[in-house]
Amino acid sequence: xxxxxxxxxxxxxxxxxxxxxxxxxxxxxxxxxxxxxxxxxxxxxxxxxxxxxxxxxxxxxxxxxxxxxxxxxxxxxxxxxxxxxxxxxxxxxxxxxxxxxxxxxxxxxxxxxxxxxxxxxxxxxxxxxxxxxxxxxxxxxxxxxxxxxxxxxxxxxxxxxxxxxxxxxxxxxxxxxxxxxxxxxxxxxxxxxxxxxxxxxxxxxxxxxxxxxxxxxxxxxxxxxxxxxxxxxxxxxxxxxxxxxxxxxxxxxxxxxxxxxxxxxxxxxxxxxxxxxxxxxxxxxxxxxxxxxxxxxxxxxxxxxxxxxxxxxxxxxxx
Ligand code: SF4
Ligand code: SF4
Numbered sequence: 001x002x003x004x005x006x007x008x009x010x011x012x013x014x015x016x017x018x019x020x021x022x023x024x025x026x027x028x029x030x031x032x033x034x035x036x037x038x039x040x041x042x043x044x045x046x047x048x049x050x051x052x053x054x055x056x057x058x059x060x061x062x063x064x065x066x067x068x069x070x071x072x073x074x075x076x077x078x079x080x081x082x083x084x085x086x087x088x089x090x091x092x093x094x095x096x097x098x099x100x101x102x103x104x105x106x107x108x109x110x111x112x113x114x115x116x117x118x119x120x121x122x123x124x125x126x127x128x129x130x131x132x133x134x135x136x137x138x139x140x141x142x143x144x145x146x147x148x149x150x151x152x153x154x155x156x157x158x159x160x161x162x163x164x165x166x167x168x169x170x171x172x173x174x175x176x177x178x179x180x181x182x183x184x185x186x187x188x189x190x191x192x193x194x195x196x197x198x199x200x201x202x203x204x205x206x207x208x209x210x211x212x213x214x215x216x217x218x219x220x221x222x223x224x225x226x227x228x229x230x231x232x233x234x235x236x237x238x239x240x241x242x243x244x245x246x247x248x249x250x251x252x253x254x255x256x257x258x259x260x261x262x263x264x265x266x267x268x269x270x271x272x273x274x275x276x277x278x279x280x281x282x283x284x285x286x287x288x289x290x291x292x293x294x295x296x297x298x299x300x301x302x303x304x305x306x307x308x309x310x311x312x313x314x315x316x317x318x319x
Contacts, residue, residue, distance in 0.1 A: 020149050020150055020151045021125065021147055021148070021149055022147060022148045022149075022150055023147075024147065024148070025145045025146075025147065026124075026145065026146035026147055026148065026165055027145065027146065027165070028146075028164065028165050028166040028169075029164050029165070029166065030146065030164065030165050031162055031163070031164055032124065032148070032162065032163055032164065032165055032168050033157065033159070033160075033161070033162045034123060034156045034157055034159060034161065034168075035156055035159035035160070035161035036156040036159075037159075038107075038108060040155045040156060040159070041155055042153050042154060042155045042156075043108070044104050044105075044106065044108060045153050045154070046122070046151075046153070046154060047100060047101040047103075047104035047109070048095065048098070048099045048100040048101065048104075049095075049099045050095075050101070051081070051092050052092055052093040052101065052116050052118045052119065053081060053083065053090060053091070053092045053118060054078065054090070054091050054092060054093065054116055054213075055116070055117055055177075055180075055181040055184060055185070056181070056184055056211075056212050056213070056215070056249050056252070056253075057117070057177060057180035057181050057184075057249065058116040058117055058118075058177075058181075059073065059074075059078075059091070059213055059215075060215060060245055060246070060249055061114045062077075062111055062114045062115075062116070064114075064245070065111060065113070065114040066111070069216055070213065070214040070215055070216040070217070071214060071216065071217075074091060074213055074214065076094075077093060077094055077102055078091035078092065078093060078094050078213075079091065079092060079093075079094040080209075083188050083191075084188050084189070084192050085192060086188060086191045086192050087191075087200060087205065088187075088188060088191050088200075088205065088208055089205055089208065089209040090209070090212055090213065091213050093116070103115075117174070117177040117178070117181060120172040120173060120174050120177060121172070121174060122149065123148060123149045123150065123151070123154060123156065123157070124146055124147075124148060124149070124165060124168060125146065125147045125148070125149055126144065126145070126146050126147075127144075127145055127146075127147065128142060128143070128144055128189055146165050180246070180249075183250070183253035183254070183257070184212065184253050184256075187253065187256055187257060187260075187261060190261060191261075200260070204259075204260045207256070207259070207260065208256055208260055211252040211255065211256055212252070212256075215245055215248055215249055215252070218248065218252050219241070219242070219248055222241055222248070222251070223241075223242070229271070229274065230270060230271060230274050231268060231269060231270060231271065232269040232270065232271045232272075254267050254268055255268055
């Protein structure tokens with residue numbers, strides 16, 4: 001889309017109506033015949049009754065354009081949602097009382113240059129196929145593919161313009177959005193592929209939500225004394241995290257990967273002395289547990305001996 005044009009939700013994060021998904025796997029070189037512009041009869045028709053889930057980069061980009069702190073943006077324009085059939089909390093755009101996106105007007109999208117990733121994708125959807133390896137030494141099999149959503153009300157499919165999915169992605173600024181969201185999307189997909197059998201604690205969910213939606217709060221946490229006493233940062237990194245929102249957002253993905261998903265090599269380094277304290281604490285806990293077990297064992301032994309003695313005395317008395 002080249003003008004102030006509205007789009008609906010891409011099934012990348014939410015499928016509005018799966019029956020509108022055409023059953024053809026598309027690649028980057030597949031051709032797409034589509035154009036959305038203010039001249040189409042359905043102009044802005046797709047900016048209502050939709051689920052537009054926001055990625056961390058979407059939130060950052062839109063609220064910066066609106067010059068709003070994270071909290072105010074979240075309260076005014078979003079509502080909580082679970083991400084991609086997982087138990088991970090996130091946010092989607094809060095529709096107005098007519099079920100319309102708060103950013104749409106008759107002239108089109110008022111945040112067009114900063115519109116969410118989902119809006120950029122429509123009517124193309126992207127999906128990942130990921131299969132865990134049978135052997136842990138083998139790499140997992142993964143594939144990325146595209147599909148087309150064709151809804152009756154959308155007249156963009158009747159336009160003449162044809163381009164490849166690759167060109168479409170560039171035209172819509174999807175490459176940049178995906179690059180920014182990549183590590184976060186991988187965490188969501190990872191959670192989705194694990195299913196709900198693996199439980200995530202409530203505090204872990206709260207941290208995930210905070211880091212994914214409110215970078216102001218996440219920054220406060222990063223610069224809190226307890227965080228600074230736990231993790232090792234060089235001055236240069238600290239300066240970047242203090243001043244650069246995108247750097248902070250990227251760091252939040254690594255932080256979530258390491259602390260919630262236990263992914264190694266996230267670049268998050270726990271301070272040596274904190275590590276020693278933790279190991280010492282674990283040793284103390286273990287020593288105390290061993291001592292308690294020893295005491296319990298001695299008490300049980302004593303009870304057993306007492307019982308034996310009582311039985312022997314009773315037998316003697318009976319004779
Ligand atoms: S953000 Fe813009 S493109 Fe997306 S639904 Fe709202 S008005 Fe439409
Ligand atoms: S052509 Fe499709 S994407 Fe464009 S405004 Fe119409 S319904 Fe929305």
